[in-house]
Amino acid sequence: MGLSMYTAGQDVSDLKKHVSAIATFLRGHEWLWRAHVVDFFQAKLWQGVDEQWNSCLRHISVEALLLLPSGVIQEEWPNSLKDFVQTAFQLSLSRAQVDSSSCMSLSGVSQAPIGSVLGQGMSVKKIHEIGILAALIAATAKLNGAKDVIDVGAGQGYLALVLAFEYRLSVIAVDACAHHADVTNKRALRIQKHYDARSRKSQHNSSTYPDVRAPRTVTCRVGVGESPAPLSSLLPAIQESNNLLHVSEDTIVDHGVKSVREAKDCGVVLAGLHACGDLSATMLRTFIECKEVASVINVGCCYNLLSEETSNVDKKTPVLGFPMSEAVANLGLDLGRSARDLACQSADRWKEHHPTKAALTFELHAFRAAFQMVLERYYPETARSSPSVGRLGKSRRRRQARQSAMKPVTTTKESSASSSRCSWDEPSTASQDGDVLSLEHGEESVKVEFQVEDVSDTNGTSGDFEKQAQRFDEYAKAALDRLDLSPLSSSVFHSIWREVAPFKDLVGPFYSLRAVLASVIETYVLLDRLLYVKEQAEKTGAKERITVELVPLFEPSISPRNMAIIAHRSGA
Known part of the structure; x- marks a missing residue:
């Protein structure tokens, strides 16, 4: 990454150049960070990704996908893909802990x-x-x-x-x-x-x-x-x-x-x-x-909970959580909820996940995207209410990961196919709590207990398709039941899974690419706050002296949200 911290003496012009570069980069990939996992199959989101990127990433291992947000690339990748990952890495502040002294x-x-x-x-x-x-x-x-x-x-x-x-x-x-x-x-x-x-x-x-x-x-x-x-x-x-x-x-x-x-x-x-x-x-x-x-x-x-209104006409009430600074406000880049959700992701948490646990979570997200097609086709009014889905409970994934810890994770196409993207640190769209899958319907939240089997032994046979189709059938039936929707036959779910199966191995790469942008968006929010303090410090002139710095205080693998803004004031 670029800088590990912004010191008290950092020039405001450097900050403005940094946020401007981030805004330019994010605009170039706006469709990616505004996308959502539930629309992957319904909107055919894989078609928005460069064909060379898809061809390359659909065959890589789960381990390699988990390292993408950390800026790890492979030499044989297309230059455009390498540039994307490296640019994001360079624009992001390093979360590496500094010596507190x-x-x-x-x-x-x-x-x-x-x-x-x-x-x-x-x-x-x-x-x-x-x-x-x-x-x-x-x-x-x-x-x-x-x-x-x-x-x-x-x-x-x-x-x-x-x-x-x-x-x-x-x-x-x-x-x-x-x-x-x-x-x-x-x-x-x-x-x-x-x-x-x-x-x-x-x-x-x-x-x-x-x-x-x-x-x-x-x-x-x-x-x-x-x-x-x-x-x-x-x-x-x-x-x-x-x-x-x-x-x-x-x-x-x-x-x-x-x-x-x-x-x-x-x-x-x-x-x-x-x-x-x-x-x-x-x-x-x-x-x-x-x-x-x-x-x-x-x-x-919790950047996802920040207030952000681009249509605020009352200029006398600058109480938004984002943007705070004039410099970022003048750039006119509206992030929106999806991007602020994404900013809660942590590259350090991604790379530390056990590949088996990641594969389990990836499959669950593929099921959720396929279930959205069920809603769109058979329950359109429910689909329009945008029910959001949480993640499989931590305890079950941990138990399954421990059981499979000694098993090698294959790197075949079919193993990679299980890799729909997981949203470990994305609180608004995916909250992990217990052995359940949470679906929010309107203002109600219902929980669906759903057993996800170990997928580490996938070998790419027709039997694997049948097993996944059966798991999706169980998933969809449980979700419909808890949403009080009329049941559908297994043949409907089997048909939809057969329709999406050729593309399920692109879910993981797609959301790994989105996760590459997480640190960039978080950096944008943090620099906005830092710029706000510096801008206000400049306005005080000789009345008082305000110093401010942005420092990664904690070990990021322990505490991913580790960036501290530290500001002091003293008399003239």
Whole structure:
């Protein structure tokens, strides 16, 4: 990939050239990233791919398909295909983790270990993320003399609790879910007892374990939904809570009583670990608009949930999640939901999947595309409602992958034929949960239990066709039943599968090509946010100095959404 990070001193003109190059590249392949798996057979999407590309990719192994999003090419491929993959790779920011000490904030604060008490309930991924991010936040607070941290989108409070108990910071944990606040408070009581006991044992050396204060929790919707509370309304609440040792809902919402500008000595760090959708944009806007916010550290996710309106006529309400910057807005490239879904894909996750598990998922997506033909022909009104399909449950795929881990995956045409593209990290179109296939119909979500057999022993015989046709028959019947649609005979499903079978080995290559664009689109969204901060920094002139950088903080194989925007402000 091109750059691994954008440093604080990076020139804005370089950023603008980068996003312009991305926009040009994406426009050249727009039909590909706007396509959807369910339309593959119905719309004959393989016909939009260069014939040489199809001829080449339909015969390669599942392993090779899984490496495409990582920019891995083969010498014998057509030059145009190699150029496509390499250009995408070069335009994308590298997700390779950088040394945390290279961040401009991280100096003089060592990473505190997360022990069994604080780490209870955390996954390995969460411990990895919070260990690094908490140290960075603590270093940032020390650098700016900030007194408080607002953990935005705090979830169950894992980050907030580490910041409060290990780094002795004053923390407000903000989340829209009251249950999350309740969980955080209960965990805080248990952890407080542990730290109090540890402090009593070391009472002769009080400096070793000074008094700690549990995070304060706030339940409110920030910047999203109906009548959201502005994030800036929490700033007076911090001042009040420092005086009164509590935060009330009235204090937060009734921000007219005490204006943000009246909140003295309110040096605040805004922090968000995987702040979802527009929440990341809200954090950056709050940093720019509120001088009481000394720093912002944002790791975003869920680009599919970003608001994006190209037809917004009210220019006085620039509250969209994308685009944020003038530079990207002026390029006029509308991404849309399909592209933002695709941006959630991770090349690192693709390349780590076991080929057998990938083949199982590929086949399932071929079934879904074939099932769309059933809907179009026999239930057109249902087809027009665009029912979306999730993925086969993780537990079943993991079990089958373990069972087949010692089996070699053949590289024959027929083995490759099983390779319809999987959407491992695409949350809006495919959510993995349990041993089920989810179909959303209107506003209802129904779940279809469906057994997918191991396909690693496909040998390209007529018997293999019959087995796949039978599995599709079972799939389609279960889906129709749960959608309360009238049943069809097996001969209908067998006929449709026979119609699509000659092209099923092109599903995997097609969606692997789409996945090549995932990192490019994510880079486009991230650079838009970075440009926004830099553009606003330029407008402040000599009034204050704003520095910002974009850094891959985490190991991408552990945490694919690892890019952090880190910004600070200082006086002139």
